[in-house]
Amino acid sequence: MINRRQFLRNSGGLVLAVSVSVACTPRDHGENIPGTLTAYLDVGTDGTVKLFSPISEMGQGAHAAHAAIIADELDVPIEQVRVETAEPADPFRWTTQMYSGGSMAIMQWRQPLQKAAAQAREMLLSAGAIELGVAQANLDINAGEVIHVASGRRLAYGSLAAAASTLTPPDDPPFRNPAKYRYIGKDIERIDIPATVRGESIFASDIRRPGMMYACARLAPVFHAKVESFDEKPALALPGVMQVVEIPGGAAVVATNSWAAIRGAEALDIRFSKTAHDGLDSETISQQMHAGLDADDQALMAHEEGDVAAAVAGADRVFEAVYEVPYLAHAAMENWSCTVEMDEEGVLHLWAPSQAQDDFRSAAAKAADLPLHRVRVHTPRLGGAFGRWCDADAVPGAVHTAVAVKKPLQFFWRREDQTAQGRYRSAQVARLCAAIDSSGKATALDIRMSGQPLRARMREGELDTWNAVYGLRGIRYGFDSFRVDWVRVNQPVPVTTWRSIGASQNGYFLECFIDELALELGKDPYQLRRELLARDPRALKVIDAAAELAGWNEPLQEGRARGMAFFESYNALCAQVAEVSLKDGKPLVHRVACALDCGSVVLPDAVRAQVEGSVIMGMSTALGEQIIVRNGATVNTNFDGYRIMRMAEAPLKIDTVIIESGEAPGAGGEPPLPPAAPALANALFALTGKPVRKLPLN
């Protein structure tokens, strides 16, 4: 990755495609770009279109989808579109932050990108009209060319790019007829895949800079412990080790190669400070959450409709169940790696896996004591992230070390530190209680949540809407009365966003309870859901589609059972049915049928891929994932102890039906996760008669 100005300088006079920025926005320094939406697009003199995407590519297919949006609106072959993640600047910020989280890639960015491409197309048409001396109305476009319909004369976009860039983008450009789309809604190949299969995709750890050194961190195992002292001599004695630098929460060993740095980090004799939570363990955390369920005076009301207390008091009977989930690691295959370099103009460059470029930039500026405009954040491809790199906590260590070394530096964490440092999906417990009247109808649902808030800095008394109660406040099930509240239980465990955030546990709590309630009421779980959704045609369509795809009413093979789950998150409705048996006492998932309504889809196959990945990740959490805390620290810090799903455990088949409802745009990358664990758990419940009240199963 080269500096853009340098590239332009170096390429001047050569026979190279020189990109002309449509609307000529200087992207280099990022700040205060005037509000031109075409800040997103360069059209090169060779016709290549460079798209600066506001979203980091981490496997969700955002860049391919954004390329498809641009290619269809601009009418260029998608092969000519190159996508890279932008640097932080106003056009790439959603409200005030550049941020790849909350499933925004399509939900929030489809329209602005489409508009930018439409503006660029209109500017190219205007330039073509001037060049040909004809009225713009007599021009058409086709596959990267402006065409004069009457004479058949053609001009390639590339030949018009320079002239177009001097024009003003129209405020209200027309959009093309979707019937002309070549890519949107079609099963096309993702443009980033060929490089990946050749091993040529560049991740943060693949960045190489001239004279670059490598630094491996050694971090405090106990959450938030600080360095008390360390002896650097055992590390410095190793070949290749150059220097040891103290960083927040640990030290970094600088060496001529990664292996020497790792050995040095392991050799450091380092002492960490005592903390107030040196004795903390998973059992204590669990007990404190369960105690929270009874702390009525501390409960924060999240949502209440109707009179739940009266319904419970007047109920014929009450059915109640308590569920629990543990802390989870993101366990992306890529470890933290951040390359830092100060250029000759005194600008600090960062190449890092980032989902929050503005926060990364601020963290780096603070750590290096530089003003913001002297820090640039480059985002290579991310090796999975799932919410982990929404937080910039790993940036200061990298920058501190680079500043001390005064050379280009690649700073990284070992897997053990990556897992131990956490920022986990929070543990949580829930008690669900249904009031059942004398006719056998469930009239009220009362949910009490208890657990740690998503952000430690949240004020006391502030409701944790993104984690604790996410997805539960507006449930579509039509109980006569409904209430959900939450008791905050502070813990020193570092937590953050994790794929689908609160929906990842709340889908499990709600949907396993619905199946238990169905048994209590003597109803089929699918039928109970149909009754509870009777006045919601959109939701009914989704659960009906999943049931039909799964053959819900068809007979099962001996020893198998089906489980259903339905959950709404990020403007998308998702239902799944898992068909499961037991093999050597372990669950074998024969098939998952999934129905997803996320409004409208750009790349259907990329959405199906997200469904498959979400189902596997969700079921992985059900089967084997949990962070185990002993003595204030995580003990299972590598893949031998933190068990994520392997191929032999994966479902044998995952079928997806996408419902194009045309409703408000929703997401595809997170909503298919919440139903996966409860669909599996409900199938096991149906199979064994034993409810699954706690995850993981193993």
Place this chain on the structure above:
Amino acid sequence: MTIRFSVNGEERSVEADESMPLLWALRDLLGLRGAKYGCGIAACGVCTVHLDGSAVRSCVLPLSAVEGKRVTTVEGLGGNHPLQRAWVDEQVPQCGYCQPGQIMQAAALLASNPNPTREQVREAMNSVLCRCGTYLRIESAVRRAAEVMRNKEASHD
């Protein structure tokens, strides 16, 4: 010390401690960045390469065990290998970080078993983790590539 071995058909030598795992020699000393660091304990398989044709976890394989042997990395497949084409046809990768390891694991499987059953694919590929959850597409791609390679083999007979 100097350690010599062949990488993707070329004789190479590195100056390194013989305890250095092959992964770091490939990535930091030889500029071959396809194989990735995931766990450092041979538990995730994203560093998988071939040593004399067999799949090995390069993150724990010391250079002393590589001296004089043949190493093949994803770069050595040439870009148009039936597995790489099948990976595109089945649209396997999501983030892609594990995929060089997955492809090398699959290449070793097909070299020893040109016609693996579904169970054999799942068993052989079980050692390489993918957090994005591309397993079903990997399975399809391995079987697709196997068929292409068998047909090619048959047409040469």
